[in-house]
Amino acid sequence: MSDWKDICSAKKKAQLASIPPEWIIQMPPKSQTNVMNVPQDCGLLTARELQITETTDVETLLKKLHSSEWSSVEVTTAFYKRSIIAQQLTNCLTEIFVERALQRARDLDEILKKTGKIVGPLHGLPISLKDQFTMKGLETVMGYAAWVGKYAELDCVIVEILYECGAVPFVRTNVPQTLMWGETHNHVFGRTTNPYNRKLTPGGSSGGEGALLAIKGSPLGVGTDVGGSLRIPSAFCGLYTLRPSYERLPYFGAVNALEGQESISSVIGPMTNSMSGVKIFTKAIIDAKPWTKDPLVLRKEWSEEAYRLSEHGGGKSLCFGMLWDNGVVRPHPPLQRAMEITKAALEAAGHKVIDWEPHRHLEIYKNAETIFVADGGHDYRAQCELSGEPVIQTMAPEEEAHESELSEPFVKYLVGEPEHRSAYGLWQLHKEKRELRKSHLDHWNRTVERTGTGRPIDAIISPAVAYTAVPHGLNTDSFYTTLCNALDLTTSVFPVTFVDTKIDKPQPPHAFHNHEDEAIFKLYSTDLFSGCPVGLQLIGGSQEEEAVIAMTEIIDNALRVYKA
Template identity: 35%
Template sequence: MAPSIAELSSSSSTPVKEVPVSTTSELAEEQPSKTSTISTWQAIASRRQQEIFSSIPSEWILPADLLKSKRPLDLVKTCGLLNEREVKIVYSTAVDLLEKMRTREYTAVEVTTAFCKASAVAHQATNCLAWTMYPSALSHAAKLDAHMTQTGSPIGPLHGLPISVKEHIYLIDTPSTSGFVGWADNFCTSLSQEGMCINVLRSSGAVFHVKTTNPQGLMALETRSNLYSTTTNPLNTFLSPGGSSGGESALVAMHGSILGIGTDIGGSIRSPALSCGIYGLKPSVARLPHSGLSGAHDGMESVIGVVGPIATCLADVELFCKTLLDAQPWRGEVGLLPIPWGCREGVAAEKEENRKLKIGIIYTDGVHTPHPPITRVLHTTESTLKEAGHEIIPFPTHLHAPLISTVDAMYLLDGGAEYLSHLSLTSEPPTSLLQWLLEKKTTKHRTVSEQWKLHKERNRIQDAYAKLMLETGVDCIIAPGGVTVANAHEEAKYWGYTSVFNGLDLPVACLPAGEVEEGDVWDGNEGGKTDMEALWGPGKEGAQKYEGGSVGLQIVGRRLEEEKLLKMVRIIEKDLGLSGSS
């Protein structure tokens, strides 16, 4: 039997409630386990999924008929579990909530309770949670309220703010499995394992209430694993929420978290944010803290991942970055550059609103043409920004294809041997997308000299791209976020639109700018020439298949100029007449 809400504040131990195990199609054929004395991989996965479900209080379990919609985006608001005040809380921005907690209009406990409830709803609709920390979250929130009562002031800039954490980020007393069944018992047992990001956010007053799903091995723009099963998109559950931070995007889009921590090495913040119609930021390497992560190829520096925020508005993205960098994390994480937040804004606040930009725009990378709704939104964006007085020029993409190939080759320099080793711990099979990655032509063991050649080519293209931005004089670049809007499950077999900017180490912000429309069809002879283009289908097939999908844009800035980038995104957002930057 699941615990009641009253029991949450006193115990984190919960019995297991029997629920059906959600398994993906590739799990049907059972394989013998190399750890059969402990359990089969199926039993381990079943136990973990049951643990998550049974940690949800019984009064938060929704009737089955409420979970039938293929678009559960507003379920938190309509299901009746949250009262009117709680709905108002979870639909607030982080900036507004912090002010209301500072003035004691809200307590940390009631804010945390509201987001715990909302996260439970989101999980039942999309399978987005990897672990819950409801008892410890409510206990910590109560301590924050006591501090406020005793001192009259908040403990820090994020006092009482619930924040969700991607599963593979170390957080005390929670698992960090990277989606491997064999790592199911890899719990963070010491605060020393936690990274600088978690340390700063906690000391700033954040309340960690849940961890969110990521795919098997992390390297996928989808969120599916044998351990956690499949996470779905709240805009259309037949679509993926992106990956590898797809649990975060599904949760944040449904207002089960106000601010999520994601990671990105090939698009893993941007793909989820773009897929779910919300905001995200991939910073440059060494700008934001990146320690305290579990994962395969730890120590690989050919392509370096980053930590960044996923949120429902631009102001909350800025809040995340400012909070981390105001703490001067480079004093404790030596790989970071000592660049305080705000020193690279480049635009005076009083001049920001009316500044006119020179923007490069990309319609295709020359490998795959994006699907019709993306092209339509790009055309609308270009014409609207021109009318607002901005200069828009086509940005050359001749460097994209060679860099995409180089980055692909640098991901699995051991030919995937480490992934296979982790899978063998329980004899779990690879998911279809991990199998695709392992079988790619670029996935092979590289000698040291071969790695050097790849690094040399990457560096050459980075310099050439920087020169190109300088020569064209662009302030930023607007680019598609992918070939598709949100992918249907198991479709995400091209990363080029996002991974190219990991290879370039440029900061990228996500801006939701539209959605799929019924009239979105290929224009004349366009489209269908490649396997990824053909996913849209002829006539109205694509609009029906991707119904409800969000169309987002990548806004690309210059390296290590995240503040300047976000200011330009705010200008673009305003001139496009989009909401969300409050």
């Protein structure tokens, strides 16, 4: 077998060769950390292509595609060119297959021209995919050197359904080695950076999607989430997303880490720059009856009644619980301000916001993280041993790493080194998790005594992460998100504001919860995070996708009115 470094080098060269030479831009200097305006300024995109790619509302894009005002070929070409700009700036892509995608777009244009009918609800829309979603004839590397050269024989179910819905899959995006990082770096493709500040991470494990969508190189992407992998990059990159409950959307055929671990299921979800994109994608996939292709998907059709919030007072006078501090890590000042803005916006819109009291958070966190490492790290080591590449131990860069006391994730202090559990030992963790879920549900239901609506709180609002995008190697905590995976709570993320150096001043020290809380407090510097997006998450009940989408739309509209 070739040396793993040679394998990685050859794959990276092949990726570069797949980019049309005329799409190579003159790069800005490395000292330019914010590259959000490069697509407008670099000269590669025509005025019409800029108009297309600056159209962030997915509903508007689809209307123009379905009316033939814009062809799928020109929309796909525009986003492809912009995605290649994003690749050069942030290293966000893995597989690039220009002619294949454009041929799909041409076929869709021809069908619409001949029949006057669209193929499906996503007709003509280019969609990016995290590098887990297998596509027939393409490699699925997933951040492992040993997986280079693995060509898929079939499309995974979500890709199959996207084709049926008329979509145009056009790029795949970067992930971290093992997937189980809140950042994005591997030996094959390298490190993905955040276009708002390339010294900061876009998050992970769907970090390639986050960076690509932030710079508008795709109108809609598909990622996955087992501990925050949709929500962390969406919060760091100013995006909307939905983390659905277990088995609501089809996962079959996609590759994964920790395959066979089904106590805390990984789920797929959309990432986009508009709430319309979240709803349109989710409804389109559910309307395609995915349970006929994936035996694990619940036979649960899209419910307009649930979307109209029939179990939540019809969306009138909602009551939200605000989680200001989860008792593990206190949020940085910009997150605190985002929560205050959201509370004020909701109250101005006639809704109620009460404080949410954390319930057994450390127990839930420890249980979930212990389940994740119940194999003692065997899965990661086995995949790396196939090529001889080392298991990545840190996401910090070898050069110019930001100095911080955040040397190790808090979970290592809580769980210790990975221990290979017996089957019986794992069963005990599953048993404990069920009890914790019941206890949390009862705690939620008791809020009926405080809401004044005659029902428990409708949803929780909290940070998705305690901070905005951080320097590479320093995204150590994921409990605000992992809580929802462990309890299987449907969750969205929505953008609120940006870090403002004039407002988000460092605060005096507080009584620290633990070492990590203290280290994260010391990390905060207004200048370091200046201009970063600030997002929050909305946490609903299990299997409440329709209601969570509707409540997120209510919050998004309230914020627009309030800030106007």
